[in-house]
Amino acid sequence: MKIVKFFLLIILGASTSCTNNTVQPEETAIELQFLHNVNGDPLELDNIKYTNAVGQTYSIKTVKYFISRVTLHRTDGADITIPDIHYVDIRDDATLTYELSEKIPYGSYSGISFVYGLVPEDNVTGSLGLEIDRLMEWPVPMGGGYHYMKLEGDYNEAGNFFNFHSGSLDGVDYAIHVDLPNSAFDANTSKLNVGLVMEISNWFKNPVDWDFAYWGSGIMGNADAQATVQKNGTDVFSVSFPSSTL
Numbered sequence: 001m002k003i004v005k006f007f008l009l010i011i012l013g014a015s016t017s018c019t020n021n022t023v024q025p026e027e028t029a030i031e032l033q034f035l036h037n038v039n040g041d042p043l044e045l046d047n048i049k050y051t052n053a054v055g056q057t058y059s060i061k062t063v064k065y066f067i068s069r070v071t072l073h074r075t076d077g078a079d080i081t082i083p084d085i086h087y088v089d090i091r092d093d094a095t096l097t098y099e100l101s102e103k104i105p106y107g108s109y110s111g112i113s114f115v116y117g118l119v120p121e122d123n124v125t126g127s128l129g130l131e132i133d134r135l136m137e138w139p140v141p142m143g144g145g146y147h148y149m150k151l152e153g154d155y156n157e158a159g160n161f162f163n164f165h166s167g168s169l170d171g172v173d174y175a176i177h178v179d180l181p182n183s184a185f186d187a188n189t190s191k192l193n194v195g196l197v198m199e200i201s202n203w204f205k206n207p208v209d210w211d212f213a214y215w216g217s218g219i220m221g222n223a224d225a226q227a228t229v230q231k232n233g234t235d236v237f238s239v240s241f242p243s244s245t246l
């Protein structure tokens, strides 16, 4: 009997120490937070208070878009691409934070990149569910798939609207591959918060000063406009690392 107890103790002791020694995988969860500024200050919706590079005043009333293929670039050269597609609507708080579906290993990272919009293989009519279809579908006669973005507002006066909509037109891909400047970080905590800041005024300049009157209220069928939006969009995003939690 004593011997049995002795062995039981050993077994219990072994299993306890086993539990204590379980090494937590050294991985970091990444939570994205989506922020929207105009000229460096938080966007104030529905107010014709902003001025573009050609002197037109404008408001913003809709900001909807997709972020996909977030890629974390390791300094050792290995890239980790997360296959998620995330939909953001500035008027829906639940969409303004998003935790990537996969964690990344601890280590040193040289930067973050992502796709603004959808790459062709992700951009398939009907593939994102009925609700997203209703909100973001791109007309099949224009090539199908989804809008990358709906940015809408008025310019000069109320009711004088512009629909700054982008997407793949007639099978031509205009998704924006964004390399975030100054986005190097070390993954050494259980969670890292990453702020993605959209500077909305940058959609309307560099390299092309956007003239609402010239382009008109709708640009979806205009390949030149889609190519211009793509070019202007490369410097729209910046990153901030607000805090990380152990």
Ligand SMILES: [Cu+2]
Pocket (backbone or CB within 6 Å): 147, 163, 165, 220
């Ligand atoms: Cu549209």
